[in-house]
Amino acid sequence: MRCQQCDKQAMFHITELETGDVREIHLCEDHARVYLNQAEANGEAAEGGSSSGALGVGQTAEELSELDQKVCDMCGITFFEFRNQGRLGCPHDYVQFEQELEPLIANIHGAVEHVGKRPQRAAPAPGAEPLPTATESLTSVIGLRKAIREAIEHEDYEQAGTLRDEIQQRLDAWRAAAEPARKVSPEQPGTAAGESG
Amino acid sequence: MKLDALTTSNGEWLRGTGPEADIVMSSRVRLARNLAQYPFVGRATEQERTEVEQFLHSRLTQVPVGGKLEYLDLGELEELDRQFLVERQLISREHAEAVGARAVAIDAQEQVSLMINEEDHLRIQCMHSGLDLHAVWDQVSAVDDEIESVVPYAFHDRWGYLTACPTNVGTGIRVSVMLHLPALVITRQIDKVFRSLHKISLAVRGLYGEGSQAFGDFYQISNQTTLGRTEQDLISQVADVVPVLIDYERRARDFLLQETEQNVHDQVSRAYGILRTAQTISAEETMQLLSRVRMGVLLGLIDDIDVAGINQLLVRTQPAHLQKLRGVELETKDRNIERARYLRQYFESKAADVN
Ligand SMILES: [Zn+2]
Ligand SMILES: [Zn+2]
Numbered sequence: 001m002r003c004q005q006c007d008k009q010a011m012f013h014i015t016e017l018e019t020g021d022v023r024e025i026h027l028c029e030d031h032a033r034v035y036l037n038q039a040e041a042n043g044e045a046a047e048g049g050s051s052s053g054a055l056g057v058g059q060t061a062e063e064l065s066e067l068d069q070k071v072c073d074m075c076g077i078t079f080f081e082f083r084n085q086g087r088l089g090c091p092h093d094y095v096q097f098e099q100e101l102e103p104l105i106a107n108i109h110g111a112v113e114h115v116g117k118r119p120q121r122a123a124p125a126p127g128a129e130p131l132p133t134a135t136e137s138l139t140s141v142i143g144l145r146k147a148i149r150e151a152i153e154h155e156d157y158e159q160a161g162t163l164r165d166e167i168q169q170r171l172d173a174w175r176a177a178a179e180p181a182r183k184v185s186p187e188q189p190g191t192a193a194g195e196s197g
Numbered sequence: 198m199k200l201d202a203l204t205t206s207n208g209e210w211l212r213g214t215g216p217e218a219d220i221v222m223s224s225r226v227r228l229a230r231n232l233a234q235y236p237f238v239g240r241a242t243e244q245e246r247t248e249v250e251q252f253l254h255s256r257l258t259q260v261p262v263g264g265k266l267e268y269l270d271l272g273e274l275e276e277l278d279r280q281f282l283v284e285r286q287l288i289s290r291e292h293a294e295a296v297g298a299r300a301v302a303i304d305a306q307e308q309v310s311l312m313i314n315e316e317d318h319l320r321i322q323c324m325h326s327g328l329d330l331h332a333v334w335d336q337v338s339a340v341d342d343e344i345e346s347v348v349p350y351a352f353h354d355r356w357g358y359l360t361a362c363p364t365n366v367g368t369g370i371r372v373s374v375m376l377h378l379p380a381l382v383i384t385r386q387i388d389k390v391f392r393s394l395h396k397i398s399l400a401v402r403g404l405y406g407e408g409s410q411a412f413g414d415f416y417q418i419s420n421q422t423t424l425g426r427t428e429q430d431l432i433s434q435v436a437d438v439v440p441v442l443i444d445y446e447r448r449a450r451d452f453l454l455q456e457t458e459q460n461v462h463d464q465v466s467r468a469y470g471i472l473r474t475a476q477t478i479s480a481e482e483t484m485q486l487l488s489r490v491r492m493g494v495l496l497g498l499i500d501d502i503d504v505a506g507i508n509q510l511l512v513r514t515q516p517a518h519l520q521k522l523r524g525v526e527l528e529t530k531d532r533n534i535e536r537a538r539y540l541r542q543y544f545e546s547k548a549a550d551v552n
Binding site: 006007008009029030033034074075077085086087088089090091094095101104105108109110111112113114115116117118119120135138139141142145149171174 | 231233234235236237239240242245290291316338341342345346349350351352353354355356357358359361362363364366367368370400402421422423424425426427428431
């Protein structure tokens, strides 16, 4: 049996007893954890009257449906789609939905701040400009690629070309900035850009 | 192709060497990573998935990741070969069954496996035989550094490494050890152990089958959270509990020997008897019986075969391995007959060796 929220195998089969109604829920391990965490936080909130905790707690149906309609500027996923699938659409979602994700992430991990390993490009060579570790400038390329598809749909090939150049510039800028930070310099500088237009 | 060479080797996770190998089958760490410039796999277009695969393929050949990598395009492989890689624990079941551009790169030792376009763009896995988590971490982290020097990982100052599922965000790390705990199962202490592990937020799952129903008494312990603690911390969380579990299992084995030796000797001998004489046998039953025999060998109740041999059988009697060894695709029914024949031949040749 498949998980109801993704296509992994369902490992948890939960029976929910709601007033006069029995509901079967089949979830994979990850989704079961999210689900159970939410259920627990909902229960706690109901008992303690606190509005913190899981997503949806203390929010009216109206607020929830408004929230569900939030859209990622880059990949176009709605918060509703994310809640249904349990998978985010792109790295930018963590920025766009930061406020909405925070209680959910706090529930899953009991923390809201990364403290582990960071990309080494955070530590630049002596004298070099520090590179931002966050990758937002590159993530914006996702939106541009979507815009290209839309331009082509409208047969606006000029616009598509302009956008393609823009993507290339951003990727080149990243590579130019990243390369001095590399421990070993590449044998052939400027090999495969990785963007096959 | 390289897959055929793998058929006759044993794979890392059942090599049966390394510290505490009588109980700890393997230690594994995997890191979830994504490219900043593409949507996550589940939302990427076919074109984007193909680009991700090509981009990572070209980059992975630029970095010296533990020697030469064998790069396998999963879409081009037969289903049997993908299943084989799953049994080998070099790719996940989901990765095998998915559609679209996806691949895996494996090092010659079968310790490192780089899964491309699984749930995340890249999953870096490293696995050693026995209890060896800290060495595994050093290796997987070094591979991660190498790749990071040529690949723009999606990273956020606050959230860390960004993953398709929020359950993996932050470190993106999953630390797991595979344990063989037959005595805890027989003495019915296993559920109690699991409950205590859940309390310290560690996950337990059986090697095969659904839920906590594990065939062959093999269990995997892993961390559940990935954010807010360092990788070292999360590794210690798992590593610290393993000696305790080893101790429990050893005590349970001692108990079985001291208090119920006749009983346990009987169980083990019967299991051994079935494996040597069965005419048809499923993969599940084989694993169950091999588990008992493995324990019998470790308890000194069986002395004409060794643990290495049992480990080898645990791999080779799995469906895809069996079919590849025999060089034919077989239906379940024929597989069960072939499996029984394989087992009988193995034990007969062992007996001939001894004489
Ligand atoms: Zn799921
Ligand atoms: Zn997005």
